[in-house]
Amino acid sequence: MQKLIYLFILAFFGLALLNSCESDTFQYIAPVLPPAPPSDGKYHTPFSTQVYPILQNRCLTCHGAAASGGLNLTGSAAGVYLVVDKSPYVTSSSSTSLLYLKPAGLTTHGGGTVYKGSEADTVKSWIDGGARY
Numbered sequence: 001m002q003k004l005i006y007l008f009i010l011a012f013f014g015l016a017l018l019n020s021c022e023s024d025t026f027q028y029i030a031p032v033l034p035p036a037p038p039s040d041g042k043y044h045t046p047f048s049t050q051v052y053p054i055l056q057n058r059c060l061t062c063h064g065a066a067a068s069g070g071l072n073l074t075g076s077a078a079g080v081y082l083v084v085d086k087s088p089y090v091t092s093s094s095s096t097s098l099l100y101l102k103p104a105g106l107t108t109h110g111g112g113t114v115y116k117g118s119e120a121d122t123v124k125s126w127i128d129g130g131a132r133y
């Protein structure tokens with residue numbers, strides 16, 4: 001009979017113990033991880049937030065309604081992306097992309113050198129990083 005009481009007490013505390021594990025005091029807090037780097041390990045300069053504003057600020061005086069050289073850069077980020085993301089404006093390398101070379105002053109351009117400060121580098125890294133939107 002005494003054994004039975006022991007068993008009962010053990011079972012009671014055992015259950016109490018198990019129950020306490022389910023309580024809120026042991027809530028699992030998911031760790032916050034930094035965003036995973038791109039699979040190829042490269043940082044990609046995005047067109048929509050980094051390159052598009054440069055084009056809108058620097059090019060529209062001649063490549064707006066006037067469309068110098070047949071290039072019109074007016075429109076939404078998505079629209080302008082479709083206009084420029086093709087050869088010869090943007091190729092697989094900045095070294096052959098007119099959108100980089102001409103306004104950077106690295107080849108003849110009706111508008112001369114247009115990019116200021118780090119803008120040319122931004123456009124270069126966008127093209128060499130795969131010209132992502």
Ligand code: HEC
Nearest residue numbers: 058059062068069070071098099102103108109110111114
């Ligand atoms: C002051 C006027 C002017 C500005 C500002 C200007 N351009 Fe131009 N651009 C021209 C003229 C004129 C041509 C046509 C002659 C030539 O191809 O160089 C031209 C041609 C081009 C071409 C070749 C077009 C083709 O179809 O062959 C590209 C690409 C270009 N510009 C990019 C740009 C970009 C990008 C900007 C802004 C960062 C810019 N340009 C700013 C005047 C300008």
